[in-house]
Amino acid sequence: MNVPQPYQVVGRDRETADTVTLTLEPVGDPLPAFRPGQFAMVYAFPRGEVPLSLSGTTPSGTGLTHTVRAVGPVTSALAGLRPGHHVGVRGPFGTPWDLAAARGGDLLLVAGGVGLAPLRPLLLRALDEPRDHRGVALVVGARTPADLLYRDQCDTWAQRAPVAVTVDRPEPGWTGNVGVVTTLLDRVPYQPRNTTAYLCGPEVMMRATARDLVHRGVPASRVFLSLERTMRCGTGHCGQCQLGPLLLCRDGPVVAWDRAEALLAVREL
Amino acid sequence: MTTSAGFLTGLTEPQRGQLLALAETVRFPSGARIFDEGELAERFWIAEEGSVALDVHVPGQSPPIVETLGPGDLVGWSWLFPPYRWHLGARTLSPVTARQFDAAAVRDRCARDPDFGHALTCAVGSVIGRRLRGARARLLDLYGPPRGGGR
Numbered sequence: 301m302n303v304p305q306p307y308q309v310v311g312r313d314r315e316t317a318d319t320v321t322l323t324l325e326p327v328g329d330p331l332p333a334f335r336p337g338q339f340a341m342v343y344a345f346p347r348g349e350v351p352l353s354l355s356g357t358t359p360s361g362t363g364l365t366h367t368v369r370a371v372g373p374v375t376s377a378l379a380g381l382r383p384g385h386h387v388g389v390r391g392p393f394g395t396p397w398d399l400a401a402a403r404g405g406d407l408l409l410v411a412g413g414v415g416l417a418p419l420r421p422l423l424l425r426a427l428d429e430p431r432d433h434r435g436v437a438l439v440v441g442a443r444t445p446a447d448l449l450y451r452d453q454c455d456t457w458a459q460r461a462p463v464a465v466t467v468d469r470p471e472p473g474w475t476g477n478v479g480v481v482t483t484l485l486d487r488v489p490y491q492p493r494n495t496t497a498y499l500c501g502p503e504v505m506m507r508a509t510a511r512d513l514v515h516r517g518v519p520a521s522r523v524f525l526s527l528e529r530t531m532r533c534g535t536g537h538c539g540q541c542q543l544g545p546l547l548l549c550r551d552g553p554v555v556a557w558d559r560a561e562a563l564l565a566v567r568e569l
Numbered sequence: 570m571t572t573s574a575g576f577l578t579g580l581t582e583p584q585r586g587q588l589l590a591l592a593e594t595v596r597f598p599s600g601a602r603i604f605d606e607g608e609l610a611e612r613f614w615i616a617e618e619g620s621v622a623l624d625v626h627v628p629g630q631s632p633p634i635v636e637t638l639g640p641g642d643l644v645g646w647s648w649l650f651p652p653y654r655w656h657l658g659a660r661t662l663s664p665v666t667a668r669q670f671d672a673a674a675v676r677d678r679c680a681r682d683p684d685f686g687h688a689l690t691c692a693v694g695s696v697i698g699r700r701l702r703g704a705r706a707r708l709l710d711l712y713g714p715p716r717g718g719g720r
Binding site for chain 1: 620633635641702706712713714715
């Protein structure tokens with residue numbers, strides 16, 4: 301669907317000082333169902349449009365949940381919306397997380413910063429389907445404790461699966477881990493050769509994590525990254541999101557490391 | 570469902586045995602200071618259980634934590650390189666069980682067995698490299714606001 305559809309904000313939860321989660325319901329017909337890993341182009345009238353990954357589902361099944369960090373004029377406008385306000389939504393766009401690749405094996409989710417948002421619906425689905433997998437583990441890195449997304453939910457998830465959290469800059473009272481996310485790759489249980497890994501966060505963090513996982517024995521074809529370039533049209537026509545032979549709005553954002561590694565090593569891309 | 574990484578995986582099985590033969594098991598309560606910045610680095614540890622914080626002395630405030638270590642991690646590397654003094658401090662964040670090594674005895678073993686010494690130096694070098702890469706990555710402030718702004 302390439303024409304923005306009107307959606308109404310029906311919920312707004314503040315996650316951190318600059319990040320909120322919006323729950324949207326369609327005003328008219330809903331867009332086709334989104335799958336974890338896919339993204340929408342969300343229009344804040346009259347500022348403009350930005351790509352936002354699905355960060356959850358709604359009880360109605362027709363709604364969308366997006367977590368948005370205010371880093372520019374459009375995202376700030378979106379983060380300032382309140383219930384009753386309207387947005388335009390196009391989508392779903394892009395490739396979803398390949399959950400089927402992990403069937404029968406271990407799932408390892410590694411998130412950095414707001415990268416936890418696109419992984420949340422995947423985690424929730426995996427936790428709801430425990431018989432499909434041997435185990436699920438989540439590793440999260442954040443700038444500070446105050447920047448951790450879904451903090452209460454992390455505690456709930458930790459009752460159902462191993463969850464390891466680390467921060468770059470601890471604050472007084474923080475009793476958890478300090479350091480980069482790769483230091484936690486030995487702190488959660490998984491069998492590397494039987495693991496499918498899903499990474500989302502800053503590209504530097506994902507490259508380092510992917511290399512470490514492959515070094516530990518996780519097959520490169522089963523390390524999935526959510527890549528980001530400037531998404532504009534969402535339909536593979538404008539070329540703004542080109543990464544070598546890939547148009548990430550169409551061929552991504554989820555790309556396996558065996559395909560992404562060489563492309564991410566080309567500085568011009 | 571386990572991973573088997575950690576400092577010792579950098580050594581062969583026989584080398585691991587040679588090193589562990591020099592170890593004794595020690596336990597620290599939560600909140601114990603293991604060593605302080607500037608002290609002679611006469612021992613080192615491999616954590617088996619619990620969590621250890623590496624910190625820096627800053628006058629007038631509680632020592633800021635620069636990194637935390639967990640099971641399998643090497644606690645301290647300054648014992649291997651002159652001037653054999655700790656660059657950071659370390660304290661436990663929980664009850665910790667660790668293998669403790671006498672640094673002089675291990676250095677002596679390295680001097681008498683160059684293959685063992687080379688392997689151990691490489692393993693420690695690998696730890697230092699990982700911590701350096703981590704420190705550099707954190708200097709980039711990757712999770713901070715995008716440079717040049719965003720949309």
